[in-house]
Amino acid sequence: MKEKLLPLLVFLVLFNTTFLLGQSVEKTIVFDKNYVETPLPEVLEDLENQSEIRFFYKEEWGIDAFLVNGIKGQDAVETINSLLSTYGFSIVAYKDLLVLVNQEGLDAYRYEQWDEDDLNLKEYQLIGTGKPENSNLPVTLTGQITDAGENEALIGASIQVVDSSEGVVTDLDGNYELTIIPGKYKLLVQYAGYEPKSIDVQVINSGELNVALFNETLKLEEFTITARSQDISVSEKIAGREILDIAVIKSLPTFMGEVDPIKSLISLPGVSSVGEGSSGFNVRGGDPGQNLVMMDGAIVYNSSHLFGFFGAFNSDLIRDVEIYKGGGPANYGGRVSSVLNVNLRNGNSQGIDVQGGIGLISSRLLVEGPLNKDKTTFLLSGRTAYPNWMLKQMKDPDLYQSAAGFYDVNFKINHTIDENNVLTFSSYLSDDNFEFASDTAYVWKTKLGILKWAHRFSNKFLMQTQVVVSDFQSNIRNTQESYDFDYTSGIVNYQGKVDFSYELGTAHKLDFGISSLYYSFNNGDFNPGSENTTSDEIHIPEEYALESAIYLNDEFVISPKASLVYGIRVSNYLALGGSYYDFDPNQPKSSATITDTLSFGQNEVAKTYIGFEPRASFRWLVTPSSSLKLSYYRTNQYIHLISNTAAISPVNYWKSSGYNLSPSIADQYTIGLFKNWKDNLFEISVEGYYKNIQQVVDYKNAASILLNENLDADLIQGEGRAYGAEFLLRKNRGKLTGWLGYTYSRSLRKFDESAFEEEKINGGDFFAANYDKPHDISLVMNYKVSRRFAMNLNFAYSTGRPITVPVSKFQYEDILSVLNFSDRNQYRVPDYHRLDLSFTLKSGLKKEKAIDGEWVFSVYNVYGRKNPFSVYFTQRGNAFQLSVLGSAFPSISYNFKL
Numbered sequence: 001m002k003e004k005l006l007p008l009l010v011f012l013v014l015f016n017t018t019f020l021l022g023q024s025v026e027k028t029i030v031f032d033k034n035y036v037e038t039p040l041p042e043v044l045e046d047l048e049n050q051s052e053i054r055f056f057y058k059e060e061w062g063i064d065a066f067l068v069n070g071i072k073g074q075d076a077v078e079t080i081n082s083l084l085s086t087y088g089f090s091i092v093a094y095k096d097l098l099v100l101v102n103q104e105g106l107d108a109y110r111y112e113q114w115d116e117d118d119l120n121l122k123e124y125q126l127i128g129t130g131k132p133e134n135s136n137l138p139v140t141l142t143g144q145i146t147d148a149g150e151n152e153a154l155i156g157a158s159i160q161v162v163d164s165s166e167g168v169v170t171d172l173d174g175n176y177e178l179t180i181i182p183g184k185y186k187l188l189v190q191y192a193g194y195e196p197k198s199i200d201v202q203v204i205n206s207g208e209l210n211v212a213l214f215n216e217t218l219k220l221e222e223f224t225i226t227a228r229s230q231d232i233s234v235s236e237k238i239a240g241r242e243i244l245d246i247a248v249i250k251s252l253p254t255f256m257g258e259v260d261p262i263k264s265l266i267s268l269p270g271v272s273s274v275g276e277g278s279s280g281f282n283v284r285g286g287d288p289g290q291n292l293v294m295m296d297g298a299i300v301y302n303s304s305h306l307f308g309f310f311g312a313f314n315s316d317l318i319r320d321v322e323i324y325k326g327g328g329p330a331n332y333g334g335r336v337s338s339v340l341n342v343n344l345r346n347g348n349s350q351g352i353d354v355q356g357g358i359g360l361i362s363s364r365l366l367v368e369g370p371l372n373k374d375k376t377t378f379l380l381s382g383r384t385a386y387p388n389w390m391l392k393q394m395k396d397p398d399l400y401q402s403a404a405g406f407y408d409v410n411f412k413i414n415h416t417i418d419e420n421n422v423l424t425f426s427s428y429l430s431d432d433n434f435e436f437a438s439d440t441a442y443v444w445k446t447k448l449g450i451l452k453w454a455h456r457f458s459n460k461f462l463m464q465t466q467v468v469v470s471d472f473q474s475n476i477r478n479t480q481e482s483y484d485f486d487y488t489s490g491i492v493n494y495q496g497k498v499d500f501s502y503e504l505g506t507a508h509k510l511d512f513g514i515s516s517l518y519y520s521f522n523n524g525d526f527n528p529g530s531e532n533t534t535s536d537e538i539h540i541p542e543e544y545a546l547e548s549a550i551y552l553n554d555e556f557v558i559s560p561k562a563s564l565v566y567g568i569r570v571s572n573y574l575a576l577g578g579s580y581y582d583f584d585p586n587q588p589k590s591s592a593t594i595t596d597t598l599s600f601g602q603n604e605v606a607k608t609y610i611g612f613e614p615r616a617s618f619r620w621l622v623t624p625s626s627s628l629k630l631s632y633y634r635t636n637q638y639i640h641l642i643s644n645t646a647a648i649s650p651v652n653y654w655k656s657s658g659y660n661l662s663p664s665i666a667d668q669y670t671i672g673l674f675k676n677w678k679d680n681l682f683e684i685s686v687e688g689y690y691k692n693i694q695q696v697v698d699y700k701n702a703a704s705i706l707l708n709e710n711l712d713a714d715l716i717q718g719e720g721r722a723y724g725a726e727f728l729l730r731k732n733r734g735k736l737t738g739w740l741g742y743t744y745s746r747s748l749r750k751f752d753e754s755a756f757e758e759e760k761i762n763g764g765d766f767f768a769a770n771y772d773k774p775h776d777i778s779l780v781m782n783y784k785v786s787r788r789f790a791m792n793l794n795f796a797y798s799t800g801r802p803i804t805v806p807v808s809k810f811q812y813e814d815i816l817s818v819l820n821f822s823d824r825n826q827y828r829v830p831d832y833h834r835l836d837l838s839f840t841l842k843s844g845l846k847k848e849k850a851i852d853g854e855w856v857f858s859v860y861n862v863y864g865r866k867n868p869f870s871v872y873f874t875q876r877g878n879a880f881q882l883s884v885l886g887s888a889f890p891s892i893s894y895n896f897k898l
Helices: 007-016 040-050 076-085 103-111 246-250 261-266
Strands: 035-039 054-056 067-070 090-094 097-101 124-127 139-147 158-161 167-169 175-180 183-190 197-203 211-213 241-245 291-295 318-324 338-344 353-359 362-372 376-385 403-418 421-435 440-458 461-478 485-504 508-528 543-557 562-583 594-623 626-637 639-642 653-656 664-677 682-699 715-731 736-750 775-784 789-798 806-812 815-821 832-842 852-860 870-873 879-882 889-897
Touching: 035 040, 040 054, 040 067, 040 076, 067 076, 076 090, 158 175, 167 175, 197 211, 241 246, 241 261, 246 261, 246 318, 261 318, 485 653, 508 653, 543 594, 543 653, 639 682
Parallel strands: 054 097, 124 197, 139 211, 291 338
Antiparallel strands: 035 067, 090 097, 139 175, 158 167, 158 183, 183 197, 241 318, 318 338, 353 362, 353 889, 362 376, 376 403, 403 421, 421 440, 440 461, 461 485, 485 508, 508 543, 543 562, 562 594, 594 626, 626 664, 639 653, 664 682, 682 715, 715 736, 736 775, 775 789, 789 832, 806 815, 832 852, 852 889, 870 879
16 A cells, blocks of 8 residues: 555654544444454555444554454444553544554654543643653753744743743843653743733643733733843843843933843842943953953944933834843953944834834834734834023023034834845944033044844754944044144954754754954044144044954753853954054153064054953752852953043044954853742842953053154053952832942952053052942832832932042242142042932723823932032142032933824
8 A cells, every 4th residue: 555655654653642632533433244354454445445444553562464354334443452462562533533552652753641630631732743752851941932923032031920930031032942841831931011921731742832922011910021031130040140120220210211131130140340421341350341241242333322311222223122131152252341232123023013102301102013023023213402591591601612422213114034044234323422511512423334144953953153343433522723633443343153053862952153343444544624834634543453252152951950052263453554562671661662563554463462251150950049159251351432521532542452452361260059949039149250361451650642743662461350249138029129230340450560650550559440349239110009100210319430649749940830639549439329200190091092192200319419520629729629510410311103
């Protein structure tokens, strides 16, 4: 018979029993003639010819030796099954098929049957096929969690086993991997702003479960959902990793009505900032230039607008914000302090959506929708700020004659070629300007383009290719007559990257890849205007570099309690082009001690560096609700932010490692204890760290960093040391949620490698870095008064940052006063503290409405604390304090979605 020529199908039936669901054949089959000692294959062929029923079996079983005795009109299946049972065989019915199986196949079939006592067989979803080889060994449940409307992957969504500590969150592609013992379970899938889904499953063995969640709608009973698996602090395998979803970010008090993910991160232990009016952020004692900031995987060199008052990322676009307070897994590199990745969502694939916000100082608008339903989506957003009308109300002429503003634009298009290939293009454009009454204008611009191709070879083998072009430029212009000039600096890079992810069984997930990043550094161009006859043109030679890396990372599940994420990254840095100086080794470096000048062409290798960067993070589940984590990271940083200010500003610029400047190398060790209790209602964690940085960069006393043709002579390198402990107490559910964080940290530096006192700082002893703030406290509270009204509170306190002050003065001839300064950073500004409040009133609770909106009223710096940004000294030594925002600042905004 033809069916006997289908050995593959027969094999699957016998040993995998994928489709044996125990359904019965609807029509009874009877013999149409008498059989006496007739071989079974002959009888089966006769039965197939007289009906639509087909039989499947393996010929090598020798069933032609089974002899049938039957009478016309007798039930054929019952007679044959009785005969087979004497030989250890049976018949399994499936639709219009009758399958002969041996005892092994019969056992597998029986394993899949449901007890009659089950509550409702239709409520259970079968995962896997056949039967597990050993039901005591764990199997793997994999899948993807998506937005049901937009078919977009949800990052950080949780899937948890109810009444168990087992649970995981989805990765950057919305995929998850849950290790579980075979059996029946109730799974709970959750994501902030979406309706949770409960799924009853029976897990046979490894299999796939994809889940689509719908946007949250009004319920009669109130419920709380979160994108963080409520035990994620315990179960997370990588130490120092935090994920904030956009719902949490938007719940914090805002400044000028704008949500800023960077300011949200600052409320976490280990992350801080210098204060109002400062760009960037500091992680575990590092400076802002030691953070790798990315948007959808592309490097962003300016993370804020208007000197830090606004974030560079439009909150309406953000899916979540992920930060590694250590070096992160091996696929990240290039910075010695932290990794921050802001992940943007894709456009709505089902219909056109319009949303935005209107505030006193800024407004924003977002349009998204499908270009080809379920295949191609687009997303276009824009923001702008208009604070000039407020500046005009000020009494100070230096303020009402000033001007400020910014705009940024995001565009993203996502195209699904087929089920295995997705193409994404996104771009970002921003422009900032700040003009003082003195006719000096500060401008900085960012242009960014990202092209991604994601390809799936199989469910276990994925690839993502990325090409990035980035251009960051800063500019200072003065239009004052006879003093007009134009100063520019910047950095341009071109990046190519290929990442692979491969699941090697249930115990290993391998990530590996290769990347290359080409830099072009503009270290400063000064062009005097036509009326400026007293200044000369200055051009600092451009530098070029190529940074490449390969990496391998393994997420190894050693046992249900123990896991290890480890890897190695090998980086290579080629300093290309530029002019460098040789200095007399027997004298301090200066323009007078230059012995030779070395010049290199644009693509000529001036210096080569190779870095080996091992990483490892170990997690041990002490109990289902507590864990111990240990980690070690080594990272290399080849480019340096040159600055003599505490915050990023337009006068700062990036410089390449090269002939006289070595890369920084950091080793960080962490240990942490994490505990949840009361069914994950509360969580507490204590994490300690120690970080040592080799070849950290600073400048000599009285050095000039702007337009310095001999900058190599004024830069010095030494040792950085940071250590501390971070404490976090969080409440996850209920009307009142939030967290209390405390950080004790020290950030110290020492420069004693040179034999010359001129190239040492503070005599070669350790001293406090600009960002050293031993005590830092943050309190975040969200209180949901009703389903429409919520109150939010944010309180921050920190030790004042270090400064250098004059300790004495003397008069010399016609000079009124000569100041004698202390050792560097030996004093501190007063301590910093601030309270912010916000109130949110949502629109009506109708499920279907034309506009879904909310009013947000916030007060920044409620009690008007004049926190010092810096302290300045006159020529006579008189001190005065600069407070960027020394009064309460209320704002109101309206957010809407059509």
